[in-house]
Each structure stands twice: as structure tokens, then as C-alpha cells.
Amino acid sequence: MELFGVWVAAFLTLCIYSFLYRDNPFYRFAEHLFLGVSVGYGIVLSIHDGLIPFAWNPFWKAVTEREPAGLLKLIPIAIGLMFFARLVPKHAWIIRYPFAILIGVGSGLAIPNVMDASIFRQLHGTLVPFAQIYAGKLGPFEIFGAILMFIGVIATLTYFFFSVEHRGVVGGISKVGIVFLMVGFGSAFGNTVMGRVSLLIQRVDFLVNDWIGNTIQSLPF
Amino acid sequence: MRRQVPLALCFIFGLVMMLAEFSPHPVSQGIRKEIIDWSLIIWPFALVLAVASLVHTHWIRIRRRAEYWQYSYLVFIGMIVMVVIGIPFGKRHPAFVWMFENVQVPMDATMFSLLAFIIASAAYRAFRARTFEASLLLAAALIVMIGNVPVGDFIWNKLIPFGDDLPSTARQWILDNPNLSSRRGIILGISLGVISQSIRIILGIERSYLGGGD
Numbered sequence: 001m002e003l004f005g006v007w008v009a010a011f012l013t014l015c016i017y018s019f020l021y022r023d024n025p026f027y028r029f030a031e032h033l034f035l036g037v038s039v040g041y042g043i044v045l046s047i048h049d050g051l052i053p054f055a056w057n058p059f060w061k062a063v064t065e066r067e068p069a070g071l072l073k074l075i076p077i078a079i080g081l082m083f084f085a086r087l088v089p090k091h092a093w094i095i096r097y098p099f100a101i102l103i104g105v106g107s108g109l110a111i112p113n114v115m116d117a118s119i120f121r122q123l124h125g126t127l128v129p130f131a132q133i134y135a136g137k138l139g140p141f142e143i144f145g146a147i148l149m150f151i152g153v154i155a156t157l158t159y160f161f162f163s164v165e166h167r168g169v170v171g172g173i174s175k176v177g178i179v180f181l182m183v184g185f186g187s188a189f190g191n192t193v194m195g196r197v198s199l200l201i202q203r204v205d206f207l208v209n210d211w212i213g214n215t216i217q218s219l220p221f
Numbered sequence: 222m223r224r225q226v227p228l229a230l231c232f233i234f235g236l237v238m239m240l241a242e243f244s245p246h247p248v249s250q251g252i253r254k255e256i257i258d259w260s261l262i263i264w265p266f267a268l269v270l271a272v273a274s275l276v277h278t279h280w281i282r283i284r285r286r287a288e289y290w291q292y293s294y295l296v297f298i299g300m301i302v303m304v305v306i307g308i309p310f311g312k313r314h315p316a317f318v319w320m321f322e323n324v325q326v327p328m329d330a331t332m333f334s335l336l337a338f339i340i341a342s343a344a345y346r347a348f349r350a351r352t353f354e355a356s357l358l359l360a361a362a363l364i365v366m367i368g369n370v371p372v373g374d375f376i377w378n379k380l381i382p383f384g385d386d387l388p389s390t391a392r393q394w395i396l397d398n399p400n401l402s403s404r405r406g407i408i409l410g411i412s413l414g415v416i417s418q419s420i421r422i423i424l425g426i427e428r429s430y431l432g433g434g435d
Contacts, residue, residue, distance in 0.1 A: 036303075156407060194366055
């Protein structure tokens with residue numbers, strides 16, 4: 001069964017790589033199967049990791065062990081069921097209720113969390129090295145890095161600041177921002193390419209060792 | 222009723238979640254946890270819409286005999302097999318795990334590895350050092366790529382008599398300094414945007430999520 005699984009995986013891998021030649025029935029077969037399997041996997045995960053532990057288990061406990069607090073879970077279940085109103089055009093507006101709650105919760109959570117994780121901590125990381133410079137803890141190369149970091153952050157922010165025209169001093173700073181952005185995008189591109197190439201190596205390794213290698217080893221002669 | 226109640230719900234839930242974050246009192250933390258649990262219960266129902274839309278699209282393709290309509294059956298087959306095994310027997314059932322390990326994971330990895338070829342051909346067209354900015358992009362990408370693989374340091378150390386392991390050192394310096402500073406600038410800009418948009422949503426100024434109609 002294990003070798004059969006390897007053969008299935010190898011066949012599907014080759015089906016997808018056949019796209020390198022051109023669009024063909026094998027690729028379309030794998031593409032559509034992948035879509036279906038992924039959606040099915042997502043459905044199963046959302047039920048087993050979402051509905052069952054957070055809704056069904058507390059509700060069942062409330063019924064069997066007479067814990068009224070668990071009955072509270074009926075409220076979000078009822079709210080969730082409102083999504084089905086989308087399937088009835090006349091009552092489709094009801095879907096706004098669960099959407100409004102989810103968006104409200106998301107927005108309420110985002111404000112303090114984003115402020116903490118993405119603003120205060122990023123500013124902290126940018127400015128703390130200057131305290132270390134003041135305390136004499138950094139060497140010349142690290143001081144250069146800290147100053148470069150500060151200039152880069154300010155210049156990048158200036159580039160995205162469209163409330164003033166990018167001329168004169170602002171224009172100059174925003175041009176420096178472009179330099180930092182290009183290096184940043186280049187690095188991101190390089191990392192992405194290397195990540196994809198790693199996946200390619202892993203797939204080729206699978207085809208050569210797991211598929212061909214195991215198949216040869218399993219031959220009786 | 223159709224617009225005011227959702228706006229009020231959004232305001233109440235948004236305000237409660239925001240204030241609860243700043244209050245360590247057990248009651249407010251309990252309310253916060255309960256509402257997060259509610260969200261985790263409500264979200265899977267939203268998946269129903271996505272699945273209904275997908276099924277509808279492929280069902281229409283089959284009915285209209287659109288181009289490549291036969292493949293739409295494969296979408297249904299893949300989905301039904303996973304659901305029929307996964308929902309009653311759980312995600313640790315051997316058949317479900319087999320499907321995940323031998324069908325989904327290999328195809329997922331292969332799809333992403335396919336991007337290595339596509340990204341390479343895109344780079345060939347985009348990475349022409351015609352301007353100073355394009356040259357910077359090209360140089361940063363090349364240094365990061367060469368510094369990422371041990372063979373980069375190996376070739377450098379063999380050919381150049383100074384600067385041991387310079388490619389990987391240069392890569393790390395680029396990632397830790399100019400790259401990080403531009404990322405920080407972008408993150409700060411996005412964060413300010415997220416906060417202002419969240420405030421607009423909670424206060425009911427931004428209402429596009431309600432859709433059209435009355």
C-alpha cells in the first residue's frame with residue numbers, strides 16, 4: 001500500500017510537471033483533482049478543528065451533564081446558520097448579521113494587536129540600537145547598520161506618504177526610499193526563488209529516490 | 222433593520238473586543254475568550270458559501286458543457302472522497318491520512334515548485350538592468366540567491382583569496398539591514414492603514430462589507 005501511494009504521488013507529480021511542456025489533459029486532471037481534494041480537506045479541518053471542539057462538544061456537555069453555560073454556543077451556531085440565507089435571494093440580506101459580527105470582532109482585535117506587534121515593536125526594534133550606541137555597546141559596523149536602518153525606515157515611509165507632493169527634500173528622501181525598497185524587493189524575490197527551487201529539489205529527490213529507487217528495490221530480481 | 226442592526230452589531234463587538242484587550246479583569250477576559258470562540262464557531266459556516274459557490278460554478282460548467290467540463294467531475298470526486306472519509310471518521314483515519322500524504326501534499330509541493338520555472342522566466346524578462354533601480358533589484362536578488370546556497374561560499378573561497386564566506390555574509394547583511402528597514406517601513410504603513418480602516422469599520426464609516434441594496 002505504501003508503494004502504491006508512492007506511485008500515485010509520482011503519477012500526480014509528473015502530471016503537474018507536464019504543464020512545463022504545455023497545457024494538457026494530464027495537467028488538467030491533476031489540477032482539478034487537487035482543487036477538489038484541497039477543498040474537501042478544508043471542509044474536514046474546519047469541522048473537526050472549529051465546529052466540533054468549539055460548538056458541538058460544549059453543547060453536548062451542556063445537554064448530557066446539565067451545564068447550562070454550554071447552551072450559549074447555540075447563539076453562534078444560530079448566527080452561523082444565517083450564512084445559508086445567501087442561498088435564498090429574498091432573504092440574502094440576513095447574511096449581513098454574521099458578517100458584521102465577524103468584521104467587528106476582527107477590527108476590534110486588530111487595533112490593539114497591530115498597534116502592539118506591528119507599530120510599537122517595529123519602532124522599538126528601530127530605535128533601541130540608538131540607546132545601545134549611547135551606552136557605548138555597539139561597534140562601528142553595528143552603528144552604521146543602526147543608522148542605515150533608521151534612514152531606510154524613514155525614507156520608505158516617506159515614499160508611501162502621498163499627502164505631500166514628492167518634490168524638493170521630500171522627493172529626495174522618497175528617492176532614497178526607492179533604493180531601500182528595490183533592495184527589499186530583490187531580497188524577497190531571491191528568497192522566494194530559493195524556496196521554490198528547494199521544493200523542486202525535494203520533488204526531484206522524491207521521484208528519483210522514493211519512486212524509482214523504492215520500485216527497483218521492491219523488484220524480486 | 223437591514224443595515225442599522227448589522228452596523229450596531231459591528232460597533233458593539235468591535236468596541237468590546239478592543240476594550241477587553243486593555244483590561245486584564247477576569248470578567249472582560251472571559252467575555253473576550255467567549256467572543257473569540259463564537260468567531261471560531263461562525264467562521265466554518267462561512268465556508269459553506271465558498272463551497273456552494275465552487276459547486277455552483279462547476280455544476281454550471283457541466284450543465285452547459287463548457288470547455289473541459291468533464292474535469293469538473295474530478296473536483297466533485299476529490300471533494301466528496303475527502304468529506305466522506307474525513308467527517309465521520311476524523312482527520313486521523315488512515316484513509317484520510319493516505320489521501321492527504323499521497324495526493325494533496327505531493328500536488329501542493331509540485332504546484333509551488335512549478336513556480337520555480339515560471340519565476341525564472343519572469344525574472345529573465347523583468348531583470349534587465351536598464352535603470353539604477355532595476356540594477357539594485359537584480360544585485361540584491363543575486364546576492365541573496367548565491368548567499369543562500371553553500372556552493373556560493375565554496376566557489377568564492379576557491380576563486381577569491383580574500384573575504385571568507387563573503388556571499389553568505391553579504392546576504393545576511395542585506396537581509397538584516399536594507400531589506401529589514403524597507404520591510405519595517407512597509408509594515409508600519411500597512412499597520413497604520415489597518416488601524417484607520419478598523420476604526421472606520423467600527424464607527425460605521427466604512428460600510429462596503431454590507432454590500433449593495435437596502
